[in-house]
Amino acid sequence: MSVFSLARLVTAGDRGARIRLAGMAAGVAVGVALLLLLWGAYDALASRAERSTWTTLSAGVSPQQVSDPAAAAPSDDTVLASSTPDYFMGRTITRIDVAASPGSTVAVPGVGRAPLAGTYYASPALAALIDAHPADELGARYGTRAGVIGHAGLASPDSLVVVTGTAAGDLNPSRGGSGADESQFGVWSVAGFGGAAYPNVAYRTVAIIGAIAILLPVLILVGVVTRLGAAERAERFATLRLIGATPRRVADIAAAETGVTSLAGAFAGALSAWLLSPIAARIEVGDGRFFRTDLTVAPFTVIAVVAGVVAVSTAVAWWRTAHAGIGPLGVSREQSERRPAAFAVVPLIAGTTLMLGVTLTSVLGSPLYGVEMLLVLGFLLISLGLVTSGPVLTYWVAHLAARGVRGTAGVIAMNRIRQHPRATFRAVSGLVAAVFMVSVFAAAVTTVTAQSAQADGSDRLAKSTVLAYLATRPTEADAAITQASRVAHTPGVTVAAIGHHHPEEGVVFAASDAARLGLPVPAGADHVQVASDYFEGGPPVVSATAAPDTAPAILLIATDGTASSTERARTAVLRSGVRLALPPATRTELAASALQTTANRYAGLTGLGMLVATIISAVSLAVSTTAAILDRKRVLGLLRLTGMPVSTLRRVILAETALPLATVFALCIGLGFLAAWCVVAGLTEGRRTVSWPDRSYFLALAASLLLAAAAVAGTFRTAHKNTEISVTRYE
Structure with a gap:
């Protein structure tokens, strides 16, 4: 009889055995599906970052900053471009102005040949916004639509991007972005546009560590389900040994059973991942949702994952059975596990030491070569060390606790743990990994700057007021005033006032303009000095001053407070011809723009990681x-x-679950915070650090413990059903 036929006869001969195999296959399917979805998401973050960072002109092909665009006409091999943010009803629009020659060969991602002057290409999401609102609120800012930006130039279906065609002389070298966009300041000559999968090595390192953090609970789940029904299977194998089967033959049967079951589960998992990818693509991460194709894993990768899971599961099953010592009487008595060796804590100590050493040298100003990979290695060692050292620590604690325990349940539980520390800890290893990973994510996200625009007040600058920081010269002051007067006639605009630079600090306004803006004006003053903090939402600090002889600094446009009026005012500024240093924006938008770093945009990933780890x-x-x-x-x-x-x-049952978890619970939290600090401080040479997490972390821990309690309580019915007197008598 062949190995597969014998395996089917022995391991799937009754309903209980078939349920066990179905459970194994389902567990493997869940693990493979999660693995493929996470793999696809990891690749998707890289590919969509590459599709979005092409707007970073300084990272293009042969970039050169241009101080006089009118004198640096574009050639057929180069284009002149500037990248600035634009805003619409609280949302940020990425705007790329491109000046190209008629025979330009430079392709714009998602567009192809650069648009002609006065025309634009918009992303589908932005095109829908433009179509849904009056032209004087949004569409008139860009000209005539020439087409829609394709997938290759967009990070997400939700991306708001516009590529406008312009003349070289209309590009403003003094204009740039704000906050995280300051590196985009000015006009650039580029021979091609190109993005990067990761902004820098540090974020790539963080992505790898995040992938490890999510994959560990998944791998633990796969390992747990492949051991379902181990005792029942051992009984059947003992029967085979009793009728003459060799140990190798029994190991081959175990491998065949696990191989076929895991293969079925892996195929089901791959199919589930494909079916779930449209749903997963709707999850908003960073810049928005994914395209479905972003989460599609290459066929070779799917085959490799399926083959890898099946091969590893089969090999482990064969090795376990071959070394289990199953004899003709192998299950007549429960065998105690070999006492775990103290050597198992070495990976944990080594990983902690490595991460601390690398981080301290980096913070002290002498970073080691390859600090990124050393941190990844240290994190991997800590993650594996928690799993390998858990049985050792559990055994030690149970050994001490057994001396003082008195109740029946405590005696049974402590002795069971001492005899089977690996099996006992294996039951909670997934939760241990989750507590560690949740702590890492929660601590790491605290490095993100958490600030916002100051609140409205009767004496504060209204959040509906548009601020346009100017780049005009003193000789252009009269022209700027004329242009501002045109903006003042826009429907919904109540005041349009120009302020000039003060020689020391702040902005100078005419007293009449200041009064119309609602500022307190000292008696008899013709001009007033307003402290800069006022434009960020601070209190108005106003004092009398002399008439300015400096360049215009800012154009303030007060509106009636409606969103439509604010957007009409913004559009009017952009069409007025006034030279801008920054795009017109409200103080709320400027504050939000300052937070648009890569760390902030992807901070939402921490919550998703915490959720996945907890559920698994x-x-x-x-x-x-x-x-x-x-x-x-x-x-x-x-x-x-x-x-x-x-x-x-x-x-x-509760004691056997609670003791191993309590043994390493505080250790997992402490190591999670330590690992997060090491990664953040080590990659930034101490410029960033972590702080105490907010209440969401404690809610996540509470949710983990509640789910654990629910999972254990759910097994009570199984325990009661399988230990009834009638069942035991039958056996």
């Missing part, structure tokens, strides 16, 4: 606890037969 850990705990009950149903049934109540059995 709860599933792992439920499966492993159920498996442990099924493996010991004979022993527990005999205890029930001797009169032990069900309540005592429940307390045994």
Whole structure:
């Protein structure tokens, strides 16, 4: 009889065995589906970053900053371009102005040949916004639409991007972005546009560490489900040994069973990942949703993942069975595990030492070569070290606790843990990994700047007021005043006032303009000095001053407070011809723009990572606890037969779950915060650090513990059903 036929006869001969195999296949399917979705998301973040960072002109092909665009006409091999943000009803629009020659060969991502002067290409999301609003609120800013930007030039279906054609002389070298966009300041000559998968090595390192953090609970889940029904399977294998099967033959049967089951589960997981990808693509991360094609994993990768999961599962099953020492009487008595060696804590100590050493040298100003990979290695060692050292620590704690325990449940639980520390800790290893990863994510996200525009007040600059910082020269002051007067006639605009630079600090306004803006004007003053903090939402600090002889600094446009009026005012400024240093924006938008760093945009990933790790850990705990009950149903049934109540059995299960978790709970939290600090401080040479997390972290921990309690409580019914007196008597 072939190995596969014998495996089917032995391992799937009854309903219980078939349920066990179905459970294994389902667990593998979940693991493979998550693995492929996470793999696709990791690649998607890189590819969409590459599609969005082409707007970073300084990173283009042969970039050269241009001080006089009118004198640096574009050639067929180069274009002149500037990148600035624009705003519309609280949303940021990326605007690229391009001046190209008639025979230009430079392709714009998602567009192709640069648009002609006076025309524009918009992303589908922006085109829909333009079509849904009057032209004087948005569309008139850009000219005539020539087409829509394709997938290749957009990070997301939600991206708001516009590429406008312009003349070289209309590009303003004094104009740039704000906050995170300051590197885009000015006009650039480029021979081509190109993006980067990651803004820098530091963020690539963080992405790798994040992938490790998510994958560890997934791998633990796969490992747990492949051990379902280990005791029942051992009984069947012992029967084979009794009728003459060799140890190698038994190991081959175990490998065949696991291989076929994991193959079915892996195929189901791959199919599930493909079916779930449209749903996963709708999750907003960073710059918005994904395109579905972003999450599509290459066929070769799918085959490699499926083959890898099947090969590893099969090899582990063969090795476990071959070294389990199953003989003809192999299951007549439960065998204690070999005492875990203290050497198992070495990876944890080594990883902690490595991360601390690398970070301290970096903070002290002497970073080691390859600090990024050293931090990744240290994080990997800590992650694996928590899993390998858990049984050792659990054994030590159970050994100490056994001396003082008095109750029946405590005695049974502590002795069970001492005899099977690996199996006991394996049940909670997924939750342990989740607590560690949640702590890492929660601590790391605290490095993100958390600030916002100051609140409105009767004496504060209204959030509906548009600020246009100017780049005009003193000789252009009269022209700027004329242009500002045109803006003042825009429907919904109540005041349009120009302020000049003060020689020391702040901005100088005519007293009449200041009064119309609602500022307190000292009696008899012709001009007033306003402190700069006022334009960021601070209190108005006003004092009398002399008439200015400096260049115009700012154009303030007060509106009636409606969103439509604000957008009409912004459009009027952009069409007025006034030379701008920054795009017209409200103080709220300027404050938000200052926060648009890569770290801030992807801060939302931490919540997703915490959620995935928590859910996977709860599933792992439920499966492993159920498996442990099924493996010991004979022993527990005999205890029930001797009169032990069900309540005592429940307390045994709780104690066996609580002790290993309590042993490493504080350690996981501490190491999570330490690892996050090492990564953040080590990659930035101490310029960034972490702080105490907000309440969402504690809610996540509470949710983890509640899910764990629910998972354990869900196994009580299984324990009661499989240890009933009738079941034990039948056996």
